[in-house]
Amino acid sequence: MVASKPVSVFETYDRFLSGKKTREDTWDYVTVPNNAALIKNKYNLEFGRKIIPEDKDEMDRLFQAGVEMLVTTGFFNPDLGRVMYVTEDEVFEGIKKAPKKLRLGRGKDEVVCERRRGNAPEKPIIQGGPTGAPISEDIFVTLMQGYAQEAVVDTLVSGVMSTVDGHAPTANTPWEIKATLAEIRAVREGMVRAERPGMAI
Amino acid sequence: MHECSQLNEMKMDMTGLNMLAGWAVNGDTILMEQMPIFGGYCGGVEETAICDVATTLASFVMFGSHIHLDGPIHIRWGITTARETLQISSHVGAALDRNTDLLLSNQYYPTAGPCTEMCLLETAAQAIADTASGRELISGSAASKGVARDKSTPMEARIMGEAAIATAGMNTSVVNEILDRLIGSYEAEFHHPPKGKRFQDCYDLKTITPSNEYLGVYENTTHILKELGLEMKYR
Numbered sequence: 208m209v210a211s212k213p214v215s216v217f218e219t220y221d222r223f224l225s226g227k228k229t230r231e232d233t234w235d236y237v238t239v240p241n242n243a244a245l246i247k248n249k250y251n252l253e254f255g256r257k258i259i260p261e262d263k264d265e266m267d268r269l270f271q272a273g274v275e276m277l278v279t280t281g282f283f284n285p286d287l288g289r290v291m292y293v294t295e296d297e298v299f300e301g302i303k304k305a306p307k308k309l310r311l312g313r314g315k316d317e318v319v320c321e322r323r324r325g326n327a328p329e330k331p332i333i334q335g336g337p338t339g340a341p342i343s344e345d346i347f348v349t350l351m352q353g354y355a356q357e358a359v360v361d362t363l364v365s366g367v368m369s370t371v372d373g374h375a376p377t378a379n380t381p382w383e384i385k386a387t388l389a390e391i392r393a394v395r396e397g398m399v400r401a402e403r404p405g406m407a408i
Numbered sequence: 409m410h411e412c413s414q415l416n417e418m419k420m421d422m423t424g425l426n427m428l429a430g431w432a433v434n435g436d437t438i439l440m441e442q443m444p445i446f447g448g449y450c451g452g453v454e455e456t457a458i459c460d461v462a463t464t465l466a467s468f469v470m471f472g473s474h475i476h477l478d479g480p481i482h483i484r485w486g487i488t489t490a491r492e493t494l495q496i497s498s499h500v501g502a503a504l505d506r507n508t509d510l511l512l513s514n515q516y517y518p519t520a521g522p523c524t525e526m527c528l529l530e531t532a533a534q535a536i537a538d539t540a541s542g543r544e545l546i547s548g549s550a551a552s553k554g555v556a557r558d559k560s561t562p563m564e565a566r567i568m569g570e571a572a573i574a575t576a577g578m579n580t581s582v583v584n585e586i587l588d589r590l591i592g593s594y595e596a597e598f599h600h601p602p603k604g605k606r607f608q609d610c611y612d613l614k615t616i617t618p619s620n621e622y623l624g625v626y627e628n629t630t631h632i633l634k635e636l637g638l639e640m641k642y643r
Contacts, residue, residue: 243455252454269503273461301469328577332545335565340550353562359569
């Protein structure tokens with residue numbers, strides 16, 4: 208049936224609330240692997256040795272397989288123990304709604320992340336940084352300045368500050384919040400010191 | 409960008425949903441991450457790729473993300489630069505690129521540490537694969553699997569960017585030949601990857617410049633890549 212509108216995160220939550228109850232171990236060890244194996248066979252997917260696919264029909268079959276996996280399997284919420292679903296029409300409505308271009312950063316440091324087609328001559332956006340790796344508090348700003356001053360780097364991604372004021376940023380504690388905010392300040396300071404204050408993070 | 413992660417596999421918890429709700433109402437730019445595990449709940453290469461397409465679509469369709477951050481991880485090695493995980497991310501990227509206009513990105517977890525040729529070769533391999541499969545943004549790199557403190561440096565981001573620039577526009581069959589040889593040059597070392605050096609040990613922290621040793625390692629790596637068929641531009 209035609210989708211009435213794209214699914215919002217609020218609609219997703221409502222669907223979780225009224226969704227089918229499932230055990231998490233059943234989801235992990237039965238639902239996901241069984242459905243993936245069935246769909247692999249249905250769409251006759253065997254990648255062979257090539258890293259980048261060259262067979263357009265295979266690319267289309269993988270795409271359709273992924274759509275079917277999402278529609279028939281749904282998504283599981285471990286806190287609620289329930290599964291929510293979307294229809295195939297809602298999948299394509301969501302794809303249509305997604306942006307094809309994003310402006311990242313501001314001023315002279317702004318870059319535009321937009322659609323590449325295949326291996327287009329345009330390079331991808333280069334986001335430099337430790338990508339979530341642990342970084343000592345005392346070198347955090349210096350390290351981020353190093354990434355910001357790299358000529359090929361367009362935007363920055365942060366690492367995880369190992370300590371804040373000497374305390375471990377343990378999850379679900381006030382120190383985690385303080386460390387997160389300290390990370391953001393440190394990344395911005397590194398950008399400013401590299402004379403690229405408008406870079407996107 | 410505001411970043412939020414799904415859980416493995418095809419799961420989303422209330423903490424993530426609540427963050428997304430706030431960002432959606434604020435009109436923030438949202439990047440959603442999911443790193444499917446090859447050899448985990450999904451199974452083999454093709455099954456993991458199917459789940460990867462599904463979770464990428466879910467980011468946009470269920471959770472209101474504006475760009476998706478991928479990162480298939482090898483269950484044995486804990487890295488994104490293995491042959492199987494590069495094959496998964498490349499097939500998924502190409503399949504979604506051909507069938508949608510979605511903005512796609514990928515993240516980097518090589519096994520070797522900074523200031524080693526292997527670390528730079530792994531990073532280059534993924535940059536080549538991501539670029540050739542049509543991804544719009546590449547994010548890295550977390551050397552030493554992203555778990556060793558201070559073992560990430562800007563030189564890995566440099567090779568990631570320069571390899572991507574060199575790859576953009578190349579013929580796919582040629583890229584596949586380069587990748588086959590390039591991955592083959594380092595994958596035998598996964599059992600004993602070089603640990604490399606911390607940022608403090610291969611950079612001058614006053615001038616924020618890489619050591620002569622690291623510049624030499626970088627130069628050697630570009631020669632290796634050139635011999636494999638990847639010509640770095642502007643050098």
